[in-house]
Amino acid sequence: MADNIPTLLQQALALHQQGHLQQAENLYARVLQIDPRQFDALHLIGLIAKQRGDLESALNFFGKALQVDSQQAKLHCNLGASLQEKGEALHALASYETALRLQPDYAMAWNNRGNTLRSLQRYQEALDSFEQAMRFQTNYPEAYVNRGICLQEVNEHAQAILDFEDALRLRPNYGAAWFALGFSHQQLQDYEQALASYQQALVLMPGHSPAYYNRAIVLIKLERYTDALDDLQQLIDIQPKSSSAYLQRGHALRHLQCFSEAVQAYQMALERGGDAQQIQYHLASLGVGASPSMAPPTYVADLFDQYAERFDQHLQQQLDYQVPQLLNQALQALRTPQNAAHDVALRFNRALDLGCGTGLCAPFLKSIAETLDGVDLSPKMLEKARQRHLYDSLYCQEIVEFLTQSVSLYDLMLAADVLVYFGDLQAVFETVYTQLEAMGIFAFSVEAATEIGWQLQPSHRYAHSENYIRTLAKQVGFELLELTLHHGRREQQQSVSSFIVVLKKS
Structure with a gap:
């Protein structure tokens, strides 16, 4: 009866490869009735369980196969894949390592190992693992796609695009590669290319x-x-x-x-x-x-993370953004007539750029401050600000929270187009007042409200009335040095009026 095992296995494997899982499983089960320790039947019936998503059964059969023969690289690779799907990344990694010790040129194990390392956020090790997979199997589109996805995780979208394009040269009808390609083009704001890639992905993956x-x-x-x-x-x-x-x-x-x-x-x-x-x-x-008293911090952070790459160009070229220049002019007006006549520079010891964004105000702030710090909710905006090399320190935090926790005092704080995401400004004014040196300056912009108090507009930005600003400043203890109305920017082809305000801690 044992002589039937090779024939049964051959028939089962053919059915398995054709996708006839139930028929293949029945034949593997017949083999195990003949020999409960037959390695191939245990391994492959476990693989069918994995394909069906029954991970517990898969792990059970793989465990039994390991008791028969623990020196088979494919078994360890499939065991790792099951553990990975179950969320046991470290155990999966150990299985892939074992597979690669047994078979160092096993491309699939290198590829799967890379995916596990990526899930553990060990990105450089993952990239190295994908590189090894492609070294041992040059025609391996899945490895190109997985390496590209790993590059996306570290925001290297231009490099990722090259990998997706290589995958598509190997397999033009690879829907997942088209989708991933679209995502990287989308992150680089190349929207027409992204659109074309998603269109192709949907043709292939309706x-x-x-x-x-x-x-x-x-x-x-x-x-x-x-x-x-x-x-x-x-x-x-x-x-x-x-x-x-x-x-x-x-x-x-x-x-x-x-x-x-x-x-x-x-x-x-x-x-x-x-x-x-x-x-x-x-x-x-x-x-x-x-109306809430302020915009949700998660909304603001997400908005400006998405906006970071095109923020400066969009504001300056399309929205006619004037606020930084207007604030600079307001600060320069603080010079006494005598100092202005002798061209004596305006100087501050320590300045804080609240909601600094990409650092549009940094050039003029650094020219008048010995030390310049910045704080913003958006990591991607802060990365752009860091590239200017003008800030002494940058912090990723909500501004009221930052000021509440700060041990530093400043003699200048500036908020350019930041308080438009706050309705009730009392907490901002009070924490700024606390962290300002005596006689310190607080300069900021707000959009001008048409009603008394503050209001949330359809643009998702708050506007504030002149009376509200004057009353709150006096209540907190500020001296009002300037409150003037200007054209601050354009929105949907309409001019948006902004108040430029300068307060002094009395």
């Missing part, structure tokens, strides 16, 4: 939800709001409970000025478990519900 979602985001960036709504509807048809789809639908409808429909979309996102704080903020900006 119904792929992430591609519909990302393509909708790109279409919104390209101001093709109606097309974005079509993609979002496709996504909602596939995933009716997707809060993200409804949230983006709300954004697209807002851009189309379909405000009542936008409100409905935001409410649907809220019902489906979306971020309540952010969604309530969006609704409040459309007049639904009470």
Whole structure:
């Protein structure tokens, strides 16, 4: 009867390779009835369990196979893949290491090891592992894609694109590679290329939800709001409970000025478990519900992380942004007439750029301050600011929280287009006042409100009235040195008026 085992295994393996899993499993089971310790049957029936997602059964069969023969690299590789899917990354890594000790040129094990290292955020080791996989198997599109995804994790999107393109040269109909290529183009703000890549991904992977979602985001960036709504509807048809789809639908409808429909979309996102704080903020900006006292920090950080690459160019070339120049002029006006006549420079000992962003105010601040620090919520904006080499220290933190915890005192604090994300300014004024030296200066801009007090606008930015600023400054203990109305920027082809304010700690 034992003589039938090779024939049964051959038949089972053929069925397995053809995707006939149940028939193959039945034959492997017949082999194990004949010989319960038959290695190939234990290993391969475990592999079928893994393919079905039954990881416990897979690990059970792989464990039995290990008791028969622990020197098979493929078994350790499949064991590692099961452990990886189960979320046991360190145990998976150990299995891949064992497989590679047994078979150093095992390309799949190198590739899988790279994926596990990436999940552990050990990115350089992961990149090295993918490199080894491609060294031992030159025609390996999966390894190119996985290395590209790892490069995406470390924000090396230009390099990642080269890997995705190599993968597509090897396998032109590789849908996952097209999707990943689209994502890197999207992160580099090359939206037309991203759009083309997502289109190809959807041709190859119809119904792929992430591609519909990302393509909708790109279409919104390209101001093709109606097309974005079509993609979002496709996504909602596939995933009716997707809060993200409804949230983006709300954004697209807002851009189309379909405000009542936008409100409905935001409410649907809220019902489906979306971020309540952010969604309530969006609704409040459309007049639904009470306005929060400030924008959610997560919203501000996400907004400016996405905006970082094109922030300077967009503000200066498209929005006619004037606030840094206006604040610089206001500070220069602090020089006494005598000092101005003798061209005596305005000097501060220690300055803090609140919500510094990419550092647009740093050049003039550094010229008047011995030491310049900056604080901002957005890591990507701070990275741009760091590249200017003008700040002595940079901090990633919410500004009131930073000031509350700071042990440093400053004789100048500046907030350019930052307080537009705060409604109630009392906490900002009080913490600034506390951390200013005696006679210290606080200079900032706010958008001018048409009503008394402060209000959240449809632009998601707060506006403040002149009376509100004057009253609060006096209440906290500031002396008002300047409060003037200027053109600060443009928004949807309309001039936005800003107050330029200079206060002194009395």
